[in-house]
Amino acid sequence: MTKGISMKNPSNDRGRRPRRLRPAHPGALAGLALTLAVVGACAPVESGGEQGGPPSVDPVDGGTLTIGRLGDVLSLDGNHIRANNYLLLNNVYDRLIEYDEDLEPHPSLAESWEVNDDYTQVTFDLREDVTFHDGKPLTAADVVYTIERVRDPEVGATQLSGLSNLITDMETPDDYTLSLTLSQPTPGIFDMFNFMAIVDQETVEGPDAEQTANGTGPYELEDWSPGNSLTLIKNEGFWGEEPLLDRIETTVVGDAQSLATQVESGAINVAEGIVATDASRLEGQGIEVVNDPVDMFYITANTTSDALSDARVRQAINYAIDRERFASEVMEGYVEPTSIFWPTRSPAHDEQAARTYDQDLNRAEQLLAEAGAEDLEIEIVTNASFPELEDMATILQADLAEIGVELTVRSVEAAEWAELATTGTYQDLAANIYGVDGFHPAYAFTISRPLTPDRNFSNVDDPRHQELVNDAILALTETDQDATVSALTDYMLDESFMLPISSAPRFSAVAGAGGITSRVGGGLVLRSAYVTE
Incomplete structure (x- = not known):
């Protein structure tokens, strides 16, 4: 049995940047009994989200932080995992562990753990000083309930249900010990523990569940006016370091321009969800910008389209995308262009593979000729919620015209885009964002619809796709992890039905x-936040 997890991969021999595939097979270090340090267990583990601007002045003890956002939280349920809910999930609730930027787990509600050599058994020791906001002690029974609850598709935690269903037995020898048994080796099981907020059964099943948030985090819910505002107050009984803020007041702001104007004028402290152009302008004025690189821009190709059924045509489009121009002009240099679906902080990110489809119009034209694709006319549908995508498509339209391809650009509202993508009924190409940040590489293919072997947006039904995903999920040794992830990457690059563009960060501007x-x-983490005036 190996305690804790803190391992790195050795260099591989393929000439690529060494992957940091995590969690590695603990058997490789068997006998060393690595002990997880509990130092800092009460402090937040931060992602290192990039920040600009000058250093902040001395913090004020107390005060109110005001936040403007483009959208409200969708529910108060700690297991409803949606981007709009992250502010609530990160600050009202807690998870068992917290990943750092290298995707290494650190203590949170669990102060230590043990994992067997093949990742079929995990035992957690929970903190004994944690209470929910209503004063009820947190115990192992709450974790068991939450693990079972996220399996319910009605809850809204579909990202976690696959991993949860692999847990076949849960034992609680005492109130603060939990032993889990899995049906198969599951190196990615800690992804669930990093995302799954622990909830109280009585609250989420109670008559006031839709108006109540009862977590263990540093802030408690005071008031929620759906579609308008959310107010949090300090949790005086928080198990960790006491927050400095007394209150957090969030307000829904109608549009991105107004959001930027309000933080610029000092009307609010934080503008969550500004666009790259405003981020650059505000940062130039000395206003701090938090860059949360959590999502990715991408194009999905409908492989049942007559125009795109040949992989060489899809590869040609991949070569025609000017990712460098998109990154520098549209995204103001805040993002790195990429041809692969792994985020830059993923253990599987590969810098060489990321440059596979650097723009090459000559190669694109050659591939079209090899495929016999002449006088090609195709359409791309972009999600209007992300205007950057329409800019990207317009650039692609001009570049494809140079090699004889006519691209029509159509922007639709999010609901229509989702309907077209999930039913696979868009004509040729569709552009949106997706997120797999914080997930073990193999499990990204089980949670992200653009990547899944079944029900993907590209209408791909290829047994080889499923086989490669299965191989990656079951890989335990570092060598096997590297090999299976490399095979998946190569397959996706060759088939080119999912065309990544760059990261799609969420920007927040911070003043005062x-x-x-x-x-x-x-999502933003506010447990160490403070106001300066």
Whole structure:
């Protein structure tokens, strides 16, 4: 039995940057009994979300942090995992562990753990000083309930249900010990523990569940006016370091321009969800910007389209995308262009593979000729919620015209885009964002619809796709992990039905405040936040 997890991969021999595939097979270090340090267990683990601007002045003890956001939380349920809910999930609730930027787990509600050599058994020791906001002690029974609850598709935690269903037995020898048995080796099981907020059964099944949030985090819910505002107050009984803020007041702001204007004028402390152009302008004025690199821009190709059924045509489009121009002009240099679906902080990110489809119009034209694709006319549908995508498509339209391809650009509202993508009925290409930040590489293919072997947006039904994903999920040794992830990467690059563009960060501007960071997996972390005036 190996305690804790803190391992790195050795260099591989393929000439690529060494992957940091985590969690590695603990058997490789059997006998060393690595002990997980509990030092800092009460401090937040931050993702290192990039921040600009000058250093903040001395913090004020107390005060109110004001936040403007483009959208409200969708529910108060701690297991409803959606981007709009991250502010609530990260600050009202807690998870068992917290990943750092290298995707190494650190203590949170669990102060230590043990994992067997093949990742079929995990035992957690929970903190004994944690209470929910209503004063009820947190115990292992609450974790058991939450693990079972996220399996319910009605809850809204579909990202976790696959991993949860692999847990076949849960034992609680006492109130603060939990032993889990899994049906198969599951190196990625800690992804679930990093994302799954622990909830109280009585609250989420009670008559006031839709109006109540009862977590264990540093802030408690005071008031929620759906679609308008959310107010949090300090949790005086928080198990960790006492928050400095007394209150957090969030307000829904109608549009991105107004959001930027309000933080610029000092009307709010934080503008969550500004666009790259505003981020660059505000940062130039000395306003701090938090860059949360949690999502990715991408194009999905409908492989049942007559125009795109040949992989060489899809590869040609991949070569025609000017990712460098998109990154520098549209995204103001905040992002790195990439041809692969792994985020830059993923253990599987590969810098060489990321440059596979650097723009090459000559190669694109050659591939079209090899495929016999002449006088090609195709359409791309972009999600209007992300205007950057329409800019990207317009650039692609001009570049494809140079090699004889006519691209029509159509922007639709999010609901229509989702309907077209999930039913696979868009004509040729569709562009949106997706997120797999904080997930073990293999499990990204089980949670992200653009990547899944079944029900993907590209209408791909290839047994080889499923076989490669299965191989990666079951890989335990570092060598096997490297090999299976490399095979998946090569397959996706060759088939080119999912065309990544760059990271799609969420920007927040901060004025008159500090100590605000982003979490691995997404969202702002405010437990160390403070106001300065």
